Amino acid sequence: MLPIHKNFSFHRACRWLASPWLIGSASAVAAVTFSATMNYLLLQRVSAADAVLQTPAAIARLEVSTGEESAPGIPTIKIIGTEGRRQLIVTGFPAAGVVAIPRDLTREVHYSVEPATIATVNSLGVVVPQADGLGRLTVSVQGAEPVNVPLIVERFGNDPPIDFASQIVPIFTKHACNSGGCHGKSGGQNGFRLSLLGFEPGEDYEHLTKEARGRRLLVAAPEESLLLTKASAATPHGGGRLIEKGSPSYALINRWIAEGASPSDPNARRVIGIDAYPLIRVMHPSSHQQVRVMAHYSDGSNEDVTPMAQYEVNAPELAAVDKSGLVTAVERGVGPQRSGTAALMVRYQSQVAVFRATIPLDSPLVKLPSADAFVKNFIDRHVLDNLVSLGLPPSIPCDDATFLRRVSLDIVGRIPTLDESRMFLADADPTKREKAIDRLLESPEYADYFANKWSSILRNKRTDDALHRRGSYSFHAWIRKSMLENKPYNEFVRDILTATGEAGSHPPVIWYRQVTDANQQVEDSSQLFLGLRLQCARCHHHPFEKWSSEDYYQLSAFFSRVGRKKGLQPGEDRLFHDRGTPQANGPKGVVKAAVLGSPPTEIAADQDPRQVLLDWMTAADNPYFARSLVNRYWKHFFSRGLVEPEDDMRLTNPPTNPALLDALAKHFVEHGYDLKDIIRTICRSATYQLSAEPNELNAEDRQSFSRFYPRRLPAEVALDSIDTLAGKSTGFSGTLGGTRAVQLPDSNFNNYFLTVFGRPNGDSACECERVSDANLAQSLHLINSTDILGKLTGNDGRAFRLANEKERDVKQKISELYLVAFSREPTAEETSLIETYLVAHAENVAGAYEDLIWSLLNTKEFLFNH
Known part of the structure; x- marks a missing residue:
């Protein structure tokens, strides 16, 4: 093979492929990559008169928040005790009609107290008591009317014993x-x-x-x-x-x-909740926002705990926070321009709260597309609303070739066939994309691909081939049948979690073979179907959530009556409902079954408690069930969830677009938990059909879906795609010839390619077990492994067939390769280059075609879904 890669051009739609997947060696054809200079701008800048103000606008009005009010809209301050404090939040507003974002002035305004003997205000905007008394706090800034706040200090120097x-x-x-x-x-x-x-x-x-x-x-x-x-x-x-x-x-x-270092008073007040103020703010780069934290106690009292709360930002590339709760957006000019939403997790004792900072682009306002031009369904309305708030323009729509390849990979886990690509590109029907989605969803290959996805996270695997083959194969077949028949998701989950009997007649019982005890069952079921990671609460209160160990074991109790006995088949158990009271042994004693956030449930001894649990889980108003599924499927199609990780949907890990997540969940419930419908809705959206090519402003977007985020093909899909391009199938022991990697019932099929490219082992309920990162072993395997070489050579592959086919000319053969690999026609430059290469190697045409196919399968354009 000779190096020909330097002469290959870049395809315009794949400029993001600027660096090749592989670095070619002197004796190997390096990766063929395709791009061209993008010669368009989606959005035109508007005139300077309509631009976002780049300098702070004059302040015309102040708003002071103290954490309490004497009447709606009338702030007041009451501080009790020597240690009492009150963090003020002062917001400045521009004059009516001025286009500017309100800004935090807490550390910039002037404070005065009358009489000055009762309190002071420090540089952080914190009111510190000095003596008992009644007074007034005045907040002022140039250009705005001063704000007066009544102030009361009581019991200064007369504090109760410390708890x-x-x-x-x-x-x-x-x-x-x-x-x-x-x-x-x-x-x-x-x-x-x-x-x-x-x-x-x-x-x-x-x-x-x-x-x-x-x-x-x-x-x-x-x-x-x-x-x-x-x-x-x-x-x-x-x-x-x-x-x-x-x-x-x-x-x-x-x-x-x-005072004597006394222990805790068992009758003392306890924190039952906290609030962060404000809940959400728009912040320009380099701007600040002070956050206040108020604790609410069991005796009905409230206290400012801002200095004692803990703070953590989930997007440090967008914002930072200090120990006092001051949030700072990234500075102008530091790194590439970014926009998005940063969530601040606030924790005090066992309670948590969240503040959200929306950080738009710090650039002149751009003309975003109108709703009429952009919106295809409700998804796009919510995405566009978010993009408008961020000043972030979306990329242009992807072309037909990109769409067909993308949607085929995402729905059926394979690249389009040669005939599919030709027919789709030639079709002038304006509804052809919608029809392609429907066709793919009704194909058996859809069931193959999504059965592969669900089988892995449901831990369907054989730990003993001789004993477990029958059960694992039957569970996979059951999952595939459920996908093919479009079984409603609520029924799908109920069938798994309430399974009884043996694998032969009730295949979902296999889930209980791998997830053996009640603790594992509550952890896996919560993570899979509620999007909640409760593992921490097994030993202690969840550090980032409100769930306690008691909550954990109360949920675990629903699985406490799952009985097991030897089944008819060797190595397989028979599951049954073991009559009795559902309860669990928690760290502080026995607890009864209770769903999250509710008191214990009375369940009759002859009633399977899992059915009660599923009634709660699948109820239309369950706050987790539908949201978890739509978020999981959103990630499948967009590379990241609206909540990321997709199965960690805590209060302190909020969605980047809450309105969209709520709308998707509502749609899913209203349409009968129809999995195909939610896929159809996602794929028909303009958001899904955006180009992966960034425009001048959204290259750094990682959370707002202003463009399609490219991702490497999953291991099974990559192997099947290479087989399709090379024209040879991989053989798997114990399967029929032609079986695709995505059709394998579990991970117990030895294949080095699948292993090195990150196929999950089925040991976890987390999709993170699937590795998508590139590594050196993958590159070396694609460059010079005997496995890849064997697919290219011989007289039964595509290279040999093209070299010996006389009916078609070279241009038609090159077209075939590009349509199979990329679902697009080659450019004139690409065709000319390859023709030249084939002529130069006329003494070994088959070898030249092998070189070409090898080069194509090593490109990012081939190995990535874009």
């Missing part, structure tokens, strides 16, 4: 003392152990007071306590200085020890 659980433990959490990397890890650190994130205050108190010979707390000399000297680095501490001497945290711990 260990609600006041001291949060200090440990804020300063990461009880994190998994410090004293909160299993076994603790350096002889000192705390419960992870403070979820077990009773245990923490025991460790503090009864270990280390009592030296951690010295009531007679609080400042000599190891707890304070270590934390303030007065005594050498491996974690360094965590608390400054004289800081509020230091003072609070010091006072607690001086």
Whole structure:
């Protein structure tokens, strides 16, 4: 083979392929890549008069939020005790008619207190009490009417005793003392152990007071306590200085020890929820937004806990946050321009909340397409609304060849046939795309491909071929039949989770073969069908969610009455409902079955509790079931979910487009949980049919779906596609000839290509088990493996047939290769180059065609769905 790749041009639709999949060697034809200079702009810039203001607009009105109101819209402040604080949020608004985003002025305005003796306002915009009294806080800025807020300070210097659980433990959490990397890890650190994130205050108190010979707390000399000297680095501490001497945290711990270091009061108020304010804001690059956190207690009281809350941003490329809750959007000019939504996770004790920052492009406003021009269905309306809010223009629609290849790969897991490509490209019917989607959905290959997807995450695999072959094959066949018949998704899930009997008559019982105990069953079923990862709650309160260990074991109890006995077939169990009360042994005792967020459910002993669980899961108003499925399928077609990861749908991991996720779930329920319908709806949208080619503004978009995100073909699809292009099928032991990789019933078919390209083993309910990243082993396999070489050579492949076929000319043969590989015709330049290469190697035409096919299958255009 000779290097011919330098002469190949780039196809206009694939400029994103700028770097080849492989670096060719001196003796190998390197990857053929195709692109051309894009000579269009989808959107024209509007005049400067209509542009977004690049400098802050003059402030005409102030709005002050204090966290409480004396009447609707009338803020007030009431601070109780010496430690009481109140974080102000001050927002500045431009004059009516001025195009500008309201901005946070919390740290820029002037504050004054009358009388000045009762409180001060620090540089962070925090009201700090000084003495009891009634007064007024005035907030002012140039150009706006001052805002006056009534202020009350009570019980200054007359604080109640400090409660260990609600006041001291949060200090440990804020300063990461009880994190998994410090004293909160299993076994603790350096002889000192705390419960992870403070979820077990009773245990923490025991460790503090009864270990280390009592030296951690010295009531007679609080400042000599190891707890304070270590934390303030007065005594050498491996974690360094965590608390400054004289800081509020230091003072609070010091006072607690001086008061006698009492344990938690079992009757003391407890946090039952928190709120973050504001909930959402639009932020320009380099701008700031202060967030306030209010805790709500069991006694009906509220408290500002902003300084003690923990903060984490899910999109550090868009925004950052400091310990005080100040969110900062990325600076102008730092890295490529990005836009999108960043979610700030706020955690205080066992409660969580979220603030969302929408960050538009910091560029002159562009003319986005009108709804009439862009919208094909409700998906596009929600996507366009989001793009408008971000000032982010979508790419142009993809061409017919790209669409056919994309939708074929996504629905049936294969590249289009030669005849399909020719007919589709020649068809002038304006509805041909819709018809292609319908045709693919009704083909048996759709069932093959989606059975492959579901079989893997349902853990259908043989751990013992002799004993498990019958069950695994029957479960795969059942899944495929369900897809082919378009069984409603709610029925599909119910059939699996409530399965009884043996694999021969009830194949879904195979799920219980791999997922053997109630804990695994609740974890897999929640992750698969509710989009909730509850594994953390097995041992402790979920660190990023509201779910406790009690919630976990109450849900687990629904699987507690699954009985097993030996089946008729060797190696297979028979499942049955074991009569009795559904309950589980939690860390604090026996708990009864209860669905998430509800009290325990009364279930008769002769009633299978799994049926009760499924009644709740599949109810139309279940907040997780439908959303989980549509998010999973959205990721299948768009490379990332509206919530990412697709099975981690926590409050603290919100969707990038909440309205779209809600609309998809509502549509799914209203259409009877029809899987084909949701696929059809997605694929018919203009959003799905956008080009992968970025325009000048959306190249950095990773979450708003302003363009199609290219992705590498899954292992099975890549192998089948190579077989199709080479004209040879891969043989799999124990299967009929011509069986495609996507048709295999499980992963227990040895094939190096499938392994190295990331086929999942079926060991997890997470789709992340499928590896999509490129690596050196893949490149080497495609370059020079005997497996690939064997597909190209010999007298039974496409290369030999093309070399020996006399009825067609060279141009027709080149066209065939391009239509099979890319579903498009070659450009004139590509045709000319290949013709020249074939003439130069006329003494070995078959070898020249082998070179050409090898080059085509090594391109990104071939190996990626775009």
